[in-house]
Amino acid sequence: MNLWFLKPEYRQRLSYHVALLGGVALLTSAAIGVADHLTRADIAQRQLEDLQVTLQQVVPATYYDNDLVRDTVTVDYGGRPLVVYRARRGGQVQAVCYQVSAPGYGNTAMIVAVGIDRAGTLLGTRVISHNETPGLGDKIELSKSDWILSFTGRSLNDPQPEKWAVKKDGGVFDQFTGATITPRAVVKAVKGSLDFFAAHRALLLDEVTPGPIAGQPAPDGGNRL
């Protein structure tokens, strides 16, 4: 029996298969494009909310009456742009907040947020993401231990610079049982954030006009280093 209608001649041509494949690829990329467009605003909103939560944890609400997420200055930090959020009250910058990176156990990045007042004193510090080992290095999280609060009230001279280390290295900050690498890296990153504040104090506090690197708006909720 001739079943030509089941396998028409045009379906055996190479051009038919090429066109079919092209059509499917086109439809798929169009669908991905539409989905990306629809979710982009949601994702940006979620990132903004995450950032606001982070900032609120390290800068007390009494320090600002502005929208600090949108009051930023971008400053060069070791060759990379770092977005600094300014907490203003009555127009004057009362505190700044930024996120720095620290190499954790296995060299995976930990992100540390710091809030620093005009005098260079730490108002708050939080590790907002990390891959440290549960039960060993994760005591840097406030939900696991209050270790991270030991930075509050500290500044570059409290303790003295050489004491900005874990106790095992002659410093004042506790290490964890069986885990020194993680707290050591966090201490170093927090000290680095204070050094950065000291080096750029006038710019961060909006007391000088930003130069060519500084002064760019925050890209999409904020960079970190």
Ligand SMILES: Cc1cc2nc3c(=O)[nH]c(=O)nc-3n(C[C@H](O)[C@H](O)[C@H](O)COP(=O)(O)O)c2cc1C
């Ligand atoms: C599987 C495994 C996971 C570990 N995870 C961590 C960690 O997340 N953070 C950490 O500081 N040390 C971790 N350690 C322990 C470190 O290897 C190291 O022994 C400890 O930090 C002490 O470092 P120190 O000799 O420099 O004082 C881990 C060890 C093992 C075997």
